[in-house]
Amino acid sequence: MEKKLHNFFQSGILEKYILDETSASENLQVEHYIETYPEVESEYLRLQDNLEILAKASAIEAPHFILDNIKKEAGKETAPVMALVSAHRKTPWYSIAASIIALVFAGSTLMMYQQNRKLLQENQVVVDEIFDLRSDIAENNSILDDLMRRFMRLNNPETEKYVLRGNERAKDLKTVAYINAVDKTSMIDVVSLPQLPGNQTYQIWAEMQDRMVNLGILDPSEREFQSLPYIEDALGLSITIEPKGNNAIASDNAVAEISLKSKNN
Structure with missing residues (x-):
């Protein structure tokens, strides 16, 4: 079995x-x-x-509904037709008949023109919505493909999971690092980061035998998995609070630290 x-x-x-x-x-x-x-x-x-x-990690905004836009276009009022004022003089009956026929023809022509214009506008709305939907579908497919790749990487037996929790300086801090020493890949899920003053940022570091290597800045507003550089022989990970900017040297202001397993060393 x-x-x-x-x-x-x-x-x-x-x-x-x-x-x-x-x-x-x-x-x-x-x-x-x-x-x-x-x-x-x-x-x-x-x-x-x-x-x-x-x-x-991937919230996708729904597209506008085609039917609502068509109803909006259909609800617009057409321009009023100005009434014709008849002249106060005698006119032969055949002239009156010709005028009536001309008015009826003109009115029918104007109505057909307005209806055709309205149909063209509605068709353009539909074409634009279809184009937007195709773009959304292509974008969503790309997002789903990326999601599936991350999902497969996340469930790879060689992927190690490390939870970094904040110390007294950042009690609500929590991030999860995923490291695969076989594929040489590394990424981090920002679960929660306390808000910092505008002149400070969170930075994550790889602890080496003789130095700290800067892996990048963590954004509190970012709620998607972030890729990190894979560092061979790293002994641990550390998150610090630094002055705004990509600093090359880590300060002593560490708010979360964790040691990596020996198989990644």
Whole structure:
């Protein structure tokens, strides 16, 4: 049974099931494993939690509805038609008839012109909305592709998770670093950073044997996973409060520190 579960986990079908990329028959297989084996159910719940973490990092604003814009365009009032004042003189009946026919024709022509113009405007609105939707779809697909790559990286067995919590100087500080020594990748999830004065910033450092290496600035308003430079042989990570700007030398004002596992050294 252990070999069977090992083959199941190695196939990657559980990750595809979480991302809704499996067929109907594969869905039945995965659901059977989840109901039958506690190990599979536990891994399934863990993957769901990780996917929820990543989903919160990418909030996508919904596009405007085409129907609302069409109704807005359709509700605009057309320009009023000015009334014609008849002249106070006798006119032959055939001239009156010709004038009436001309007025009716002119009125019909104006109405058709206004209707065609209105249709053209509505069609342009629809074309613009379709163009915007295509752009949104392409952007959303790109975001989802990036989300899936981060999700797979997050669940890589070689990825180590490190939680950095603030000390007395920043009690509400919490970040989570993910480091993969095999792929040489590193990223950080900014969970919460207390607000600083405008002339100060948070910076993260890699602790080496003889120096501190600057890995970049942490933005309190940034709620997405941020990539960090991977540093070989790093002994630990440290977050400090520094004067605004990208400082090359770390101060003693550390607010969070953690040691890295020896396999990353």
